[in-house]
Amino acid sequence: MTVGIIVFPGTNCEEDVAYALDALGAETVPVWHRETSLDGLTAVVLPGGFAHGDYLRAGAIARFSPIMAAVEKLAAEGHPVLGICNGFQILCEAGLLPGALIANRDLRFICRPVHVRVESTDSVLTRAAAIGQVLTIPLNSYEGNYLPGPEAARPILRYCEADGSVTGAANPNGSSDSVAGIANSSGTVAAVMPHPERAIEPFMASTDGRVLLESFIAASEAASLGAVDG
Amino acid sequence: MRAVVTITRRSDIADPEGATIARALSDLGYGEVGTVRVNRTIEVSLPGRDREYVLSAVRGMCDKMLANPVMEDYEIEVFD
Numbered sequence: 001m002t003v004g005i006i007v008f009p010g011t012n013c014e015e016d017v018a019y020a021l022d023a024l025g026a027e028t029v030p031v032w033h034r035e036t037s038l039d040g041l042t043a044v045v046l047p048g049g050f051a052h053g054d055y056l057r058a059g060a061i062a063r064f065s066p067i068m069a070a071v072e073k074l075a076a077e078g079h080p081v082l083g084i085c086n087g088f089q090i091l092c093e094a095g096l097l098p099g100a101l102i103a104n105r106d107l108r109f110i111c112r113p114v115h116v117r118v119e120s121t122d123s124v125l126t127r128a129a130a131i132g133q134v135l136t137i138p139l140n141s142y143e144g145n146y147l148p149g150p151e152a153a154r155p156i157l158r159y160c161e162a163d164g165s166v167t168g169a170a171n172p173n174g175s176s177d178s179v180a181g182i183a184n185s186s187g188t189v190a191a192v193m194p195h196p197e198r199a200i201e202p203f204m205a206s207t208d209g210r211v212l213l214e215s216f217i218a219a220s221e222a223a224s225l226g227a228v229d230g
Numbered sequence: 231m232r233a234v235v236t237i238t239r240r241s242d243i244a245d246p247e248g249a250t251i252a253r254a255l256s257d258l259g260y261g262e263v264g265t266v267r268v269n270r271t272i273e274v275s276l277p278g279r280d281r282e283y284v285l286s287a288v289r290g291m292c293d294k295m296l297a298n299p300v301m302e303d304y305e306i307e308v309f310d
Binding site for chain 1: 243244246247250295296298300301
């Protein structure tokens with residue numbers, strides 16, 4: 001079971017994601033955006049960064065990179081696809097997830113740990129977590145303010161207080177409905193704005209990112225055994 | 231031919247940058263300022279093409295990539 005990590009020009013979290021998945025027992029391989037095939041790979045991660053300089057809109061150019069047709073095919077086959085931060089923006093631009101991400105409410109780049117509450121365990125990112133579980137994970141974004149589209153989003157993580165209550169004050173960026181992470185209807189395509197790969201070792205802000213990435217690895221292993229739709 | 235695409239944030243979505251500029255203009259003495267919205271323009275040249283073609287092609291570019299209908303509207307002007 002090998003997870004592909006898509007690398008665009010301007011992606012900068014690919015090594016962090018590789019480190020984290022490797023630490024949790026998964027094999028990974030970087031995949032350059034000019035590639036056109038994901039054959040042999042079970043799942044993919046679109047990591048954070050500034051793909052194509054975030055020119056035009058974050059993710060707007062990346063969604064037309066040659067590899068994206070293969071990512072869309074993998075997603076259509078029911079394989080796990082995860083977007084983190086800039087990867088979230090790319091998946092929305094690509095139409096694999098609904099909505100869009102705009103500049104933070106206060107026009108400030110936010111770089112600090114935030115609390116998120118697990119809203120649904122029906123996704124490749126949250127299946128090993130518990131509903132209501134509060135996780136502390138670093139947020140690192142300027143355009144993290146989620147705006148729903150005509151099609152309703154399915155929240156899997158929402159910004160909250162340390163005790164799990166979802167309040168306006170705990171919403172760092174103005175995101176609609178305090179959304180920090182969403183998934184498609186089948187839960188196979190998921191995205192999260194904070195960075196779980198930066199919360200996996202005791203020296204980091206927390207180790208709460210583990211349960212999310214362990215979920216993703218477990219879903220990827222299940223997919224490699226053929227337990228996917230289509 | 232040259233097309234100028236003006237991309238605007240949909241009017242029901244807040245524009246914090248425009249609101250900040252409006253406040254600063256008011257502080258500068260322009261109390262008559264109502265709202266300010268920050269838009270983006272993109273110029274695309276299509277040498278040797280007629281107006282009808284340019285409009286149609288640039289509309290396609292907007293729908294596919296230049297604008298995101300979840301958050302933006304666009305207008306196209308064509309110049310010789």
